[in-house]
Amino acid sequence: DAGVIQSPRHEVTEMGQEVTLRCKPISGHNSLFWYRQTMMRGLELLIYFNNNVPIDDSGMPEDRFSAKMPNASFSTLKIQPSEPRDSAVYFCAINQGRGPGANVLTFGAGSRLTVL
Amino acid sequence: GQNIDQPTEMTATEGAIVQINCTYQTSGFNGLFWYQQHAGEAPTFLSYNVLDGLEEKGRFSSFLSRSKGYSYLLLKELQMKDSASYLCAVRLLSGSARQLTFGSGTQLTVLP
Numbered sequence: 422d423a424g425v426i427q428s429p430r431h432e433v434t435e436m437g438q439e440v441t442l443r444c445k446p447i448s449g450h451n452s453l454f455w456y457r458q459t460m461m462r463g464l465e466l467l468i469y470f471n472n473n474v475p476i477d478d479s480g481m482p483e484d485r486f487s488a489k490m491p492n493a494s495f496s497t498l499k500i501q502p503s504e505p506r507d508s509a510v511y512f513c514a515i516n517q518g519r520g521p522g523a524n525v526l527t528f529g530a531g532s533r534l535t536v537l
Numbered sequence: 538g539q540n541i542d543q544p545t546e547m548t549a550t551e552g553a554i555v556q557i558n559c560t561y562q563t564s565g566f567n568g569l570f571w572y573q574q575h576a577g578e579a580p581t582f583l584s585y586n587v588l589d590g591l592e593e594k595g596r597f598s599s600f601l602s603r604s605k606g607y608s609y610l611l612l613k614e615l616q617m618k619d620s621a622s623y624l625c626a627v628r629l630l631s632g633s634a635r636q637l638t639f640g641s642g643t644q645l646t647v648l649p
Contacts, residue, residue, distance in 0.1 A: 524570070525585070526570075
């Protein structure tokens with residue numbers, strides 16, 4: 422079964438610090454997505470990868486944000502330097518791309534980031 | 538761009554039926570999805586419509602009218618555990634893209 426493990430689940434940091442969020446798809450995907458969720462803006466797509474290649478990063482708010490996917494089993498979202506307005510829940514999601522799961526996004530549990 | 542509208546909040550009684558509406562304005566429509574999200578948890582997939590009509594899955598059904606840019610999620614025999622946010626999402630026809638654009642969600646509260 423496809424699944425997604427995210428870490429850390431919670432992070433509290435101070436403005437200006439670097440934040441790295443991690444995502445480990447367990448199996449069975451060819452697309453990986455990073456979303457951000459806030460009360461004000463809802464669930465927003467930041468970037469997505471297809472076969473480990475970044476396809477669309479137009480949702481990345483600014484140069485402080487960067488994402489990598491060095492292999493099919495690992496992706497990171499980095500914020501440097503972090504700001505209080507970056508406080509949100511960051512979700513990683515995968516899509517199997519074919520078969521019965523082709524239309525379904527499977528989300529990780531999310532990383533709740535608080536920047537003080 | 539795209540615009541997705543759904544009510545912010547709804548309240549219903551246990552055992553009742555509730556309909557959550559979603560309207561959208563997009564170019565290149567390629568499917569509409571409903572996700573359920575309990576407080577503090579990740580969204581989970583409920584249903585998918587790409588053609589007009591009703592898709593039924595147990596107590597949940599989803600309807601789509603592409604010409605009207607309209608969908609609804611119908612929840613029958615409401616249970617307390619159905620209290621959650623329901624997210625409408627649209628997929629656009631854009632190359633190999635499979636990304637979804639989500640609405641702001643409808644917070645459903647089921648009362649005893």
